[in-house]
Amino acid sequence: MNSLLQDAQAAGARVGLTAEKITINGGRPLRGRIQLKGAKNLVTKAMVAALLADGPSELRDVPDISDVRVVRGLLDIHGVKVTDGPEEGVLLLDPTGVESAHMADIDAHAGSSRIPILFCGPLLHALGEAFIPDLGGCRIGDRPIDFHLEVLRRFGAVVEKLPSGIRMTAPNGLHGAKVELPYPSVGATEQVLLTAVKSDGITELRGAAIEPEIMDLVNILQKMGAIITVDTDRVIRIEGVQRLTGYSHTALFDRNEAASWAAAALATEGDIFVGGARQAEMLTFLNVFRKVGGAFDIADDGIRFYHPGGDLKPVVIETDVHPGFMTDWQQPLVIALTKAKGVSIVHETVYEQRFGFVDALVDMGATIEIHKECLGGHPCRFGQRNFNHSAVIAGPTVLHAADVEVPDLRGGFSHLIAALTANGRSTVSNVGIISRGYENFISKLQQLGADFVLEN
Template sequence: MTNTEIAAQDHAEGLKQDARKAGARVGLTSDEIIINGGRPLTGRIEVRGAKNLATKAMVAALLGQTPSVLRNVPNISDVRVVAGLLALHGVLITRGEDPGEWRLDPSNVERAHHADIDAHAGSSRIPILFCGPLLHRLGEAFIPDLGGCRIGDRPIDFHLDALRKFGAIVEKLPSGISLSAPNGLTGANIELPYPSVGATEQVLLTSVLAEGQTELRNAAIEPEIIDLICILQKMGAIITVEPNRVIFIEGVKELRGYDHAAIFDRNEAASWAAAALATKGDVFVGGAQQEEMMTFLNVFRKVGGDFDVHDDGIRFWHPGGALKPVTIETDVHPGFMTDWQQPLVVALTQAEGVSTIHETVYENRFGFTDALNEMGANIVVYKDGLADEARRVKRREFEQAAVITGPTPLTGSDIEVPDLRGGFSHLIAALTASGQTKVTNLGIISRGYENFIEKLRLLGADFVFEG
């Protein structure tokens, strides 16, 4: 066996292990499902708090001197990972009477063994956001080898460079990265080379207790970032959001706990909307809000989908007739989210004409299209991107493009889930296709989609568990 074959085998086994662990954390009884497709999804489901806010808000609780209460927390694997890491560091976590309510008491924060952090973190990248809070509380932090979804390199240089500017000492070890702050942390002037969500969160979580003022330029301004700022302000932080992606943070001596309901998960809401469109269905997504989804709603309408906005959610449906091709450029907020393109691609395989998606945020995010092509789709991926004079988003290094020609009927196949968003897209394809589709590595989807199996039942999907 060649080194390449060994690496591929290790990668596949790693995916299976990730899926089993993720599914087990939320009680998923099987890692394989057989879907009988071709039936419209109809009914109502609810979305709770955003994965990209809830996990970061849990980390923020480390900064408080009193307990925090986080409500609307989704029952997903990534939340369980963060809860385990917090418990390793001495945070007492209890569940409230209301579903989705967590109480986090950081009164007895303590050091954790590197091996335990590594074991509990698994493939999650969340440990890197523990650095600022732990440097403030303990004077040291540790980052194990980072995993996460295999959608391309996500270098942590932005994080490490920012932490160094605050005064952290970074040491690379065989097992990961060790950080220390023997002289404490001080405010810094930081300009991100790219408005990275993770790096912006890192700066916010580190700067609020750093001595002096921090100026962050080219910051991410996603709704989840603003919600995190709201949480930190509730805790006693002084944060000013200026125009042109500039954020000022005045360090304070002490923070208290918070009481906060997490913003809804707009990624999950868009995924169910795309599923309704692809299957010619009608799905009411309870908890979804218009303001945070305006960019997605515009594209959904251009493709030919329809929606109604209600106080308690948004109804998405296929109104009949042919779907229309579109050109999409993914971008940071307020642009079209990279996490939205994958589920929408499935619907675009049913549009009449040629659609183009320019992926400018992550490289290698079109790997999931291989399975769609095996099911009958006509998708060509251009690994170096495509030139387009009409583009609004500046071309970026490593960007790719996908050209989808439709409509193409999809037929059942065997699919192995590669990552979180691509995995849900595979579910949508299986629900759209005629015949049976076997989906494996199902547990990876539970990292970001709460109770998705029960929601499929509620929407009338026809499936059985395998194994």
């Protein structure tokens, strides 16, 4: 059994998904209402931020996904007491007993997650040392940790690479630094924020990511006592403080999950009300959704996404960092684009290997070609590096049933959508990976009227 499959099965088991496969009878529109919780890309980082406090924190709207379980386990082995609150989706995090953890324990709990790298700054502040194992993650492109390590060195960390992983110490404490990112990386921005807030002096970060999840992390850190200013030119300045208190915070909704269900509604000619979704954070997606031919109604408590009838229209999409079209949105939307009348182009500029999910779609009858050139937009950083990062989708095509294996989180959800639209019975395996970022997606499929059975 390969490691990716083991990770998927373990992830599924942790969130109550014991089946390895889903067999779907396609061709039925998804209709109904679902409710979102907090964003995967914010909640896990907010949990790490609790390490910086000298008292307990309360985080609300926490989704029951495997990535949250991974971080909870990592906090536990570091002596942070994590308990469920009085209501569903509430976590109480008490870091007053924080301690060092053994490398083997960190490795065992981390699995394929890359979240341990973000523990380093807070642990260096709390303990003067940190350990991380080799790190994994979805296989969608280059996500090196070398830049993270270089950032930590600039703050004064001493980095020692060992056969079992990486050990860091801060013999002279951590101090403010000037950091300029060559690309607005979300992970690198989070690293700087979590390290700088208690470092001595002022940190200036240029070329920062400004995604809504980043801004919500800034909100949390400010609640804790941090001093952070964000300029309009992607410059973030942090004045280090000696002490941070615990926070009480309701997490930002998961806009990636919202976009995924919106794409499912459009591709299946359905009608889904996504409770908790908000217009402001979805602005760019909503514009593209409307251009394709989808319709939406915005309410105070969510957004209704539906297919209004008629032909879908082809579009040209270029993924980008916020406020551009998110890379996590393009994979689910590609399924709807196979139904559009004409030729659509998707130019991926964030992750260079994000079209691995397309092979299964072609096997299902989609007409999709992948190219190395920068198509439909401006030249990007992958254009001269021989990466297949542009897709040309011709439609409309009718997908037929097939057996497919989930390659990564967003690609896996896209395969679910494809199976839901296809004629006949499809089997999607390795579905535990989807549980990394989609809370109770099996229950939500049931709520929306999907026709499927689970298999071991």
